[in-house]
Amino acid sequence: GAVVSQHPSRVICKSGTSVKIECRSLDFQATTMFWYRQFPKQSLMLMATSNEGSKATYEQGVEKDKFLINHASLTLSTLTVTSAHPEDSSFYICSARGQRSWDTEAFFGQGTRLTVV
Amino acid sequence: LAKTTQPISMDSYEGQEVNITCSHNNIATNDYITWYQQFPSQGPRFIIQGYKTKVTNEVASLFIPADRKSSTLSLPRVSLSDTAVYYCLVGDINPNFNKFYFGSGTKLNVKP
Numbered sequence: 001g002a003v004v005s006q007h008p009s010r011v012i013c014k015s016g017t018s019v020k021i022e023c024r025s026l027d028f029q030a031t032t033m034f035w036y037r038q039f040p041k042q043s044l045m046l047m048a049t050s051n052e053g054s055k056a057t058y059e060q061g062v063e064k065d066k067f068l069i070n071h072a073s074l075t076l077s078t079l080t081v082t083s084a085h086p087e088d089s090s091f092y093i094c095s096a097r098g099q100r101s102w103d104t105e106a107f108f109g110q111g112t113r114l115t116v117v
Numbered sequence: 118l119a120k121t122t123q124p125i126s127m128d129s130y131e132g133q134e135v136n137i138t139c140s141h142n143n144i145a146t147n148d149y150i151t152w153y154q155q156f157p158s159q160g161p162r163f164i165i166q167g168y169k170t171k172v173t174n175e176v177a178s179l180f181i182p183a184d185r186k187s188s189t190l191s192l193p194r195v196s197l198s199d200t201a202v203y204y205c206l207v208g209d210i211n212p213n214f215n216k217f218y219f220g221s222g223t224k225l226n227v228k229p
Binding site for chain 1: 149151153158159160162163166204208216217219221222
């Protein structure tokens, strides 16, 4: 099946700094990618929809100025957590789906564990 | 937006068949039903997807009744490595409308 790769898999940063997470679709083009956040023992929460060539669409309650999303190409989306604080510590997961009409399956990255100290 | 409801947890023993049912009463005509498996600290992994009736692949079967208001994931002869959280998702088949919202999922605990 198709592969979605995230980098880094783990990152520790100091409070107040910014962290960038990359999400790549390795063998297919993805017009749209999605970013999720998952706290321990909870389900995945959709944060935003990343659209190639246009602004991201954020879910209600997600601060767009804090979670900057850039979809630079059909295979790369980045999530930057700006001025990170300990409460931003979480597991961040991206997903992508092909743009063909029969691409009904969403593929997920392996996730990025962010720890803010 | 079709909301899904699943049991929070289930217990099973190795070698048994496990059936996890998901309710999606307001599923739309264009919605597919997809099941994912997630292990701790990993991204969800695709298990199976269907639109109606029955779908079977090498790891699971998916049963969808005619009204499509529910679906059942069937895992034959589970092993300890099947201990994970299983999510039922409902989403539009159109790639331009493919947001997937996760419900609570079902934590399957397989015992020896």
